[in-house]
Amino acid sequence: MFFSAFLASLPGAVANGIIWGIMAVGVYITYKVLDVADLTVDGSMSLGGSVLVVCVIGGVNIYLSMLIAFAAGCIAGLVTGVLHTKLGIPAILAGILTQLALYSINLNILGKSNQALNSDRYPLFISMRFTPKTILVCLGITVFLIAVLYWFFGTELGHSIRATGCNHAMAKANGINTNRNIIIGLLLSNGIVAVSGAMLAQYQGFTEVNMGRGAIVTGLAAVIIGDVNFGKIFKNFALRLLSTVAGGVIYYIVMTLVINLGMNTDDMKLFSSIIVALFLGIPYWKNKLAEKKVKPAKESDENA
């Protein structure tokens, strides 16, 4: 009984997981590639939803609306990038500032805090109503997105962005315009997050100005879960992006399992935070423990 119910809820969890996994790809670009913690995503997630809903209700073609949502997300990333690189505001603070501003902007775009998007009235291509098709569409978008990103990060510009994240000082010393690269990375990342927000709004049938609250934690969780599970097998960049999306799916499958088992959803955020904190902390302690092993050898050398 329990098991069959859990199996039956899997398609929904997978669809939801892929949508958040795409958001996590955006987080991957800033957190892993650029080595910048960008908190703009909480705002750009809702921004994508707001822009899509307003466009669709206004009669704009659904695919064009997705593109407009992407562009809006890029602008949000651009603002964070400019605040960070041109005004010298630390990246975390720049992200928080943009996120805060986006709350007002989203309210103004929507004109209110919540707007329904009825799938009976508008030609949505993702919805909880038709989950199997939604999964296929989401997979298609994922493959397309990863292919484009794989190509982009293989170009000269893409390489210089990766170099900026790997070693900022060295990249600068080699004549790379690191500021420009950080802005491009933030722009791309937030554009992808906004697309994910636009997909989520369609899937759940409404958008809300607080929709993206805590999205950064879900995104990091997906990145980390993907890395832990597939990091050893998937070395290729495209496969790493894929493992991030898979991380999002695993996150939502676990969440659905936990809800099915009857755990109190009040504690969900606490557990998400604990998981992310643990997996972020483990590599640090691994290094620390490894260091300790070396020390006695050094001391004995000095004594001798």
Add this chain to the structure above:
Amino acid sequence: MKNVKRLSAFVLAAVFICMAFTSCSGGAKKYTIGICQLMKHDALDAATQGFIDAVNQELGEENVDIDTQIAGEAPVCTTIVNTFVSRKVDLIMANATDALQSAMQATKDIPIVATSITSYGVAMDVEDFSGKTGINVTGTSDLAPLDQQAAMIKEICPDTKTVGIIYCSSEANSLYQVQEITKELKELGITASPYSFSDAADLRPVVEKAISDNDVLYVPTDNTAANSTGIIDGVARPKKVPVFSGEEGICKGCGIVTLTIKYYDIGFQAGKMAAEILRDGKNPGDMEIAFAPQFTKEYNKEICEELGITVPSDYVAIGD
């Protein structure tokens, strides 16, 4: 050492499952009801409690299996209702707008009873809403009795000529109430003017302006205003301007009187409707959206005494 990550992942999963099993329960075939509540909030909690009490009373506690899930934020509603749908619950109770929107996307078949919704037409994105949904949705509304609130202003302050309405520009429900009560006041020969603010930071000058222009103030059911009643009180009380409010929370903070609904009542009403659907096989699409069965006249003792206002005896002091 290489296995640390893997091991801790395994341990975590085990902990998760153990914790979940502790709150797991089994039982014979009963009516299963999944409650999806948007967030923890006094009003929403009261509505859920009312619903559970009504269902237990109508169907018998031993015949129902209720699973209450509190989402905390909008996207989690999706996961919760998805779980309910795949578990094939007999009925979904959606508490607050986002929960209803998720539920009606998730299923066209399972009956949905909602509560704490101000306007079903707005929440469900339906034009020319008739009072019945025609689909698998019905429920109760938390709309305050605006006509009676307008009459209340006339009753307590008979000399009122102008009313300033303070509301947050970003709340769709507030704007709706402002438009409705303006019409009601006009019929009583009172001129109402809207004064909107965007957040707590610009509330003070807006209230000052409203006070200098008007005899009394009115604050509708507005979450942002409810969180900033201290500012409104700080400006209005020294100037001895009475503030009327759309709900109890705002009245408690800065108002003199209110005519309020009890969220427990609308939850209870929703529970009765759920019982009619489950037991009597009624079609939710044919059931009228219900409103609060009774309203409570309440007053703020401290502010009324300070302004020298005596309220009729049928008003109850807040907190009593």
